Amino acid sequence: MPHSANPTFQMDTTSERIQRHGKELWDRLRARGAAPEKILDDRPLRPFSLGEVAEILGVSGSYLRQLSIDGLGPTPELGTAGRRSYTLRQINELRAYLASTRPKEALKFCPRRREGEKLQIISVAGGPSTTTTSLYLTQGLALQGFRVLAVDLDPNGSLSEMYGYFTATLPVHNASMYAAIRYDDRRVSLSSIIQKTLFDGLDFVPGSSELEQFEEESSRRYRSKWGYPDASIRMVEALKQVEEDYDVVVIHCAPECGGFLTAGAFEAATGVLVTARPQLADIAKTTMFLNFFSHFVSLIEKAGRSVNYDFIKFLVTRHNPRDVSEQEAIALLRASLGDDLLTATVWESDAIREAGLKNRSLYELSAGDVGRSAYEQAMETLNSTNAEVMDIISEVWDRPPMYVMRASRTAGKASS
Structure with missing residues (x-):
């Protein structure tokens, strides 16, 4: 049946019809998780494995594991088989801890600009x-x-x-x-x-x-x-x-x-x-x-x-x-x-x-x-x-x- 036989379509103006199509498509996309539901998507950032953290910080994984065992620095999350992972905020806490305990390498761990260094x-x-x-x-x-x-x-x-x-x-x-x-x-x-x-x-x-x-x-x-x-x-x-x-x-x-x-x-x-x-x-x-x-x-x-x-x-x-x-x-x-x-x-x-x-x-x-x-x-x-x-x-x-x-x-x- 052509659209003209449908009373709903007969009452639509062109702009309303376009808007209705847009809304219907958007609702279907959102139902499938393919469109945002709000301006800011507050999806969480995944945690980083101990190996990834070691590469990011430029230290060995065994060193980080020992810190965790000794209760030093932030406490990582323990997953299956005792695998440790850290949030990015915890990685930055580790940076601060390592910079304070290894001052000769402070720039390596905390590269933020110092006084006199321009933005x-x-x-x-x-x-x-x-x-x-x-x-x-x-x-x-x-x-x-x-x-x-x-x-x-x-x-x-x-x-x-x-x-x-x-x-x-x-x-x-x-x-x-x-x-x-x-x-x-x-x-x-x-x-x-x-x-x-x-x-x-x-x-x-x-x-x-x-x-x-x-x-x-x-x-x-x-x-x-x-x-x-x-x-x-x-x-x-x-x-x-x-x-x-x-x-x-x-x-x-x-x-x-x-x-x-x-x-x-x-x-x-x-x-x-x-x-x-x-x-x-x-x-x-x-x-x-x-x-x-x-x-x-x-x-x-x-x-x-x-x-x-x-x-x-x-x-x-x-x-x-x-x-x-x-x-x-x-x-x-x-x-x-x-x-x-x-x-x-x-x-x-x-x-x-x-x-x-x-x-x-x-x-x-x-x-x-x-x-x-x-x-x-x-x-x-x-x-x-x-x-x-x-x-x-x-x-x-x-x-x-x-x-x-x-x-x-x-x-x-x-x-x-």
């Missing part, structure tokens, strides 16, 4: 995988004991969704970076909009569609009597409000490189991480991004404000190491960029992709969720990348490098 603000921008890169970098930093703030500048809230915060499907009001940098008297402090994540030590500022409104307002001011807006200065000022609370801020720039917001990210940054895919067509897009990047930095410089980054580094993502053409593309990047191209690359991975489909990261899952071989291979590339970035931060803070060496030992252990 590191890393803008992740450029090519593909900026969301994935931002996600794994922020969670990796938090696992290593850094206090991290992630700022999502994507109006679609892509990074926020990976933290379990669904602003695209369940809109929020005045709760993104827009609220802290808007032009009217409804501007609020950045600290009032910061959200917690499942990871102890990792907070974030959500992305939402309100950010598009900021772009529009900035564009109007640019064309009006106000002249060039102070959008980027507002970003700098907002981050200064929470400077004492964090060691590293990671700014996730919108994939389409929104103008004024991205300019703010560039001005606030102390370092920039540019993602690039190892294919010639994508490298051409990276080149176009660099022209865009250069243009915005030149505008900041013309305004009389110097731009002195601690680093500009390039990261190859979605790399298939068996593809000869991609190896040639990486060689081209290396020849052009030299040491500014990170040694580690993030491999194309079904494990990373499958975790993303579940709105999870591999740090949140166990090997059994995606397959052990794929899991370990993906974790090796992710941890190696994070280790390089953390050693760069250590260099800026005048500390000796240690993370790449530790990641290499872990990778060797996994492959053996």
Whole structure:
């Protein structure tokens, strides 16, 4: 029977019919656990096994086991066969305990910045995988004991969704970076909009569609009597409000490189991480991004404000190491960029992709969720990348490098 014979459909307006379809689909998805029921998904973070904790802290499993037997440090949960596991909060408590009992290795266990070490603000921008890169970098930093703030500048809230915060499907009001940098008297402090994540030590500022409104307002001011807006200065000022609370801020720039917001990210940054895919067509897009990047930095410089980054580094993502053409593309990047191209690359991975489909990261899952071989291979590339970035931060803070060496030992252990 055609829809017109149904009185219910005859009474629907077009907008009501569309809305009804949306509600019915949403209800069915929610019934299957495939759609969020609230803005913030407060799913628990899994505990970490004693072996994982030993790798994270850079100590032996037998040492941690003996601490537990002696009743020193936090008390782990005992599972089947006496297997010990720790929450991330307990791992951080272990850090504090080990730093106090082994003061010569205090930096290894508690890497938080000391007096005189400046806040590191890393803008992740450029090519593909900026969301994935931002996600794994922020969670990796938090696992290593850094206090991290992630700022999502994507109006679609892509990074926020990976933290379990669904602003695209369940809109929020005045709760993104827009609220802290808007032009009217409804501007609020950045600290009032910061959200917690499942990871102890990792907070974030959500992305939402309100950010598009900021772009529009900035564009109007640019064309009006106000002249060039102070959008980027507002970003700098907002981050200064929470400077004492964090060691590293990671700014996730919108994939389409929104103008004024991205300019703010560039001005606030102390370092920039540019993602690039190892294919010639994508490298051409990276080149176009660099022209865009250069243009915005030149505008900041013309305004009389110097731009002195601690680093500009390039990261190859979605790399298939068996593809000869991609190896040639990486060689081209290396020849052009030299040491500014990170040694580690993030491999194309079904494990990373499958975790993303579940709105999870591999740090949140166990090997059994995606397959052990794929899991370990993906974790090796992710941890190696994070280790390089953390050693760069250590260099800026005048500390000796240690993370790449530790990641290499872990990778060797996994492959053996």
